[in-house]
Amino acid sequence: RFFEPNNFFVIRNGLWISLNFRNYILSVAEKILPIQLPSHIPGFDLPKRINDAEIRAKLGDNHLFEDASEFCSCLAGMISRQANGEEGDLLNNGSSNIFYVCGKEGEVFAVFASWAVDDRRWDVSALRLGGLSWLAGRRAFSRNSILGK
Numbered sequence: 001r002f003f004e005p006n007n008f009f010v011i012r013n014g015l016w017i018s019l020n021f022r023n024y025i026l027s028v029a030e031k032i033l034p035i036q037l038p039s040h041i042p043g044f045d046l047p048k049r050i051n052d053a054e055i056r057a058k059l060g061d062n063h064l065f066e067d068a069s070e071f072c073s074c075l076a077g078m079i080s081r082q083a084n085g086e087e088g089d090l091l092n093n094g095s096s097n098i099f100y101v102c103g104k105e106g107e108v109f110a111v112f113a114s115w116a117v118d119d120r121r122w123d124v125s126a127l128r129l130g131g132l133s134w135l136a137g138r139r140a141f142s143r144n145s146i147l148g149k
């Protein structure tokens with residue numbers, strides 16, 4: 001059975017998707033076989049305010065999701081494990097969980113998911129790189145930490 005990103009990532013109870021995420025990531029994501037996630041996915045907790053270039057350097061080689069479909073399957077799995085904001089690999093305190101994904105026209109985007117405590121939903125969005133720095137306490141994930149490849 002295939003995973004279809006455009007069927008999972010829709011605005012519904014418990015999930016909000018930004019227009020940026022739809023335009024930059026979902027627009028190039030296609031259906032694929034679901035990705036099996038490990039039982040625990042380690043992340044890099046930002047110790048201080050740092051920018052995308054610094055985070056990416058800390059994440060090391062192969063941190064980038066070059067396939068938006070693969071990324072969407074992984075993120076959907078992570079969100080599904082914590083569908084109601086439960087404890088897990090993703091921060092659930094309102095802070096961003098950050099991923100770097102190759103999206104529309106081969107551009108790399110920072111995708112972030114955060115649990116909106118008051119609204120009891122996951123908010124997923126994407127931003128172009130550059131100019132933004134992320135506050136301490138956010139968590140970044142590497143493709144390697146999820147898929148081990």
